[in-house]
Amino acid sequence: MERLESPMRPAEALGYVGITLAIVTLFALPGVLTPIYWRVWATLFVVFILLGTIRYYLSILYSFRRPVEPHPGRPLSVDIVVPVLDEARVLPRHVRSILAQDHPGPIRAIYIVDADCRDASLRILRRFAARDPRIVIVERGGAPGKVPALNRARGLADADVVGFVDADVSLAPDLVRRAVAHLTSGADAVKGRSTPVNKRQGLMTAVIGAERDIRERIEYYSKHAIGGFTVLTGGHFFIRREVLDRLGWFDEGIITEDMDLAARIQIEGYHLVHDPLMMAYEEAPGTLRDWYAQRYRWYRGWLQGSRRNLGPALMSRHLRGFHLMDTAFLLASTLIAPLLVLYYVLVVLKFMGISPGAMVPNEVHLIASSISLFTPLAILLMAYHERRVGRRFPWVELPAIVLILPYLLLYSVALWQAFLDEFVLRRPNRYRKYRRSGRVDHDAFD
Template sequence: MARYSSRHRDPRAGAKVPRAHWALLLFAMLALLAELALGGIVNGVGGEGGAPRAAATGPAAPKAVRGGGPVLRIEAGSDVATRHLPPGTVALTFDDGPDPRWTPQILDQLARAQARATFFVVGSKVNRYPELTRRILAEGHEIGIHTFTHADLAAVPAWRRRAEIALSQNALAGATGQLAVLMRPPFSSHPDAMSADDFAALRDVAGAGLLVVLADRDTQDWRRPGVDAIVAGALPPAGRGGVVMLHDSGGDRSQTVAALGPLLDRLKGHGYQLTTVSEALALPPPAVAGPGDRLRGDTLRAAQTLSGWLNHAMTALLGTALALGLLRLVLQLATARAHRRRARRQRHRPVFLGPVTVIVPAYNEAANIEATVRSLVASDYPEVYVLVVDDGSADDTFRIVRDLRLPRVRVIRQDNAGKPAALNNGLAHTHTDLVIMVDGDTIFERDAVGRLVQPFRDPEVGAVSGNAKVANRGGLLGRWQHLEYVMGFNLDRRMFDIGRCMPTVPGAIGAFRRGVLMGAGGVSSATLAEDTDLTMSVIRAGWRVVYEEKAIAWTEAPSTLRQLWRQRYRWCYGTMQAMWKHRDTLTRRGPAGQLGRRGLTYLTVFQVLLPLAAPAVDVYAIYGLLFLPLAQVAVPWLAFTALGALTAAYALRLDGERLRVLWSLPLQQFVYRQLMYLVVVQSVVTALAGVRLPWHRMVRSGAAQSLLRARTR
């Protein structure tokens, strides 16, 4: 498409493009990352046995703790009060749940034995299985908290410890309407195993008004030592009471379930009373959660549930994007091979097909216009006429062309009315059957005109797209655009040619039958992508549009990110205008239907929908780096990048280009790609807001002039 500047007649042309959506997009991306991170944190929650804690090597806890009972009340400062269970009383406790597989089996066995127990639940699992949590309470058991993510409290900062407790209480309040009074820290055991760091961490628990429950008997069932060992480890010395530590989640708990029946029988046979920790010590009942606690709990559970859905949705989206990307590469490669074979079969000596007029619309093109005109005059095609239409330029464009005084070159002047008007004015002053339209910053190869018109031997062909190449390809930005032209635009054009659904003949180099143009009503100004709009009109009129890869022209690409943004913004917005204008082709038959169902569908999927989804995919990639195994993220990315590199290498070979530019391809994924999808976001928002985008002019650097000088030395 051409990069051009003109006034607009549309009264909304000066309307300000909305900007607030960038803040909304950033907020949405951060919110999505936060939700995915929540899912990543809670999905990794396990229990004892999943990641065993390293043995403590520092100082021990105070003697009052190590020599006391398993239930601790930590007062202000370091004052500690501990209690033992009464003789003949056993409190079975289960950590790490609830678990949909193991917890119900344990509850069933407790119900058969008419025994009650205390369950220290993980807050994130309470959110995941609220019904199971409520069942624990409904069957007369007691619930304490075991942190929200099974965090080692001694290994995390103070703010994290407080958050673990608060979130666990919120989860419990939302699921049951209660607040716990008991808490067991993960990776804990007997009081005499507590370190000074463990004790320091428990001060935050004390600040939350909770009692800490450790154990008299640690069965270490998470090690799966066997049923007999678990039973033996749970039995207290004769006549003494105790708190017994077991687990109902966090791994394979089949041995715990198998040991529970024999353990209950042994304890009952020895006359032990099986009860909860609170009942054994006559502790007050759990507090009723207030409306605020319940609201926070419901909100937390909703956020966690949403994070789970988002993780599944993003996995599906990423898989779909990768599949579509792979399908696109396969289609591009297959059709490129087919196009190359067809071109070889049809290759023959160029013939003269009659005179050709080249129309060059120009607005402030003083930097390149002389080079453009001279390259056209130097064509080896026998009869080429050049008509420059100066669209009210404020620089020396008109004078430069006039003073060249070259044969078969004319320049006419009009008031600034826009590129479509300039092209239509040129058509009105043209009488040859074949017309070529060229931007004012484009350099033609000597044989480009002749090669460009050869497809008109076929009477079904109404327009021909040439091969536009980037002239100023120095620096990363130039290399990235060079790759995009070769790998994206030109591979797509070969595919569109084979599929007979070419949506765009670029303004840089395109040829038409003059009668086809006049039959289409000339060049329309209804969209900013006049070349796309015109090409679609040609196809829906029943003509074929083909791609001639050997007709090469060199064009100046934007040299800064700002200029690139302005150019692509107009291209994208104009293309969407043209797609909307020609949307009825989706239901038409013949060539128009091929354009609609093939061309418009392809543009919608790969140039609108996938770029709109790209921000979410990038957020998911960041999430993957933070929470997924590195290989799970790196391998697909490396594989897809390698496949893209192979495709780019093939495209470069097809275009006769060197492969050394491929080193910049991986870097393209981190700046250029984001710029392109943000352009689509901006264009969609602008269209939905009903704003008519004004024409943007690209500042010329004179790259075409420099190229011509270099080629003529």
């Protein structure tokens, strides 16, 4: 949430192109000496894509599992922490959604932490605070940014459960009730499903909406249902306070604090639940520039969290069997996925007749290439899942079937830049906050 510059200025683009060409040249040089070099690399890339393909299609199968219905126990007290940085256009919707929760236990306090606001956010919040004493505004202090703001609530939030909700996220009325029910049914932390509220704003938001729905409802839920790594994203989650205290709250050196915390929760043997029936709503970036900056930031944070947690995950006494394998694969693949950009070099060489191809049977190529069918199948499957729970499927997402390929190609550019900045150039964390429009589709909450 830091108010910093865009991750790529036009003048910097040539520098990144030059670095990329240098890396590609170094990558290609051994192939001049021995043709087997290309076959080894092609084989590694095909195997990596094959593993990802199998993983994606497993997620489709396991997405049919009905979410476990939690059994509520004794009511637990809840404190909610909200970091705020220039969210005036969406704050009223956000605050009202928290105040409208039907949780039977007390929401004791809502700590709104100022992360260096310069718009009308604080004036809006003070009006809400004047009407509801549970709203406590924590003034700015210390380092700016989202993660330091979250840590400033340490020592203030002392309820049984602490919820963290981004200021642009609106919660369904039953979200806190379901979250606490999970926490009284054996979970130590829980997150729900986030979906954009502005899918009809344009083609960009329609494709983002399709991607978010597929990831949240199919991929992330299935990874949890199958017993793999449970992802903690989406701008909201709830955790037992004693567990959070034992974990030491948030690492301010990692951009995506939720991903890092999810890894530490599972490495330490705590139980994290993903409930796709806990609905939350957020605004997707409305411009290509904002989307690129957001995805660059997300992936750079994932690189940081994966580098930090891969070793501890492999050494963990609590991760076993498929959970260990999936966690290790996710963290390791996050670190090496940007290198798939080099796969484009092999495609060009193959087209030129220089690369002889991978040392695998044609059937393996066929299975790996079937990953291209995942998005169309997943979008149609989303229509089924939404209908099953009484939600209306936004058919505006259908253009993603055609546009997902250029979307993913551009995504790979953001991944590659994040990789270069983190491991090659070692540049400081840089991203800019995009302004919300406050746009909400007429059927966003249906």
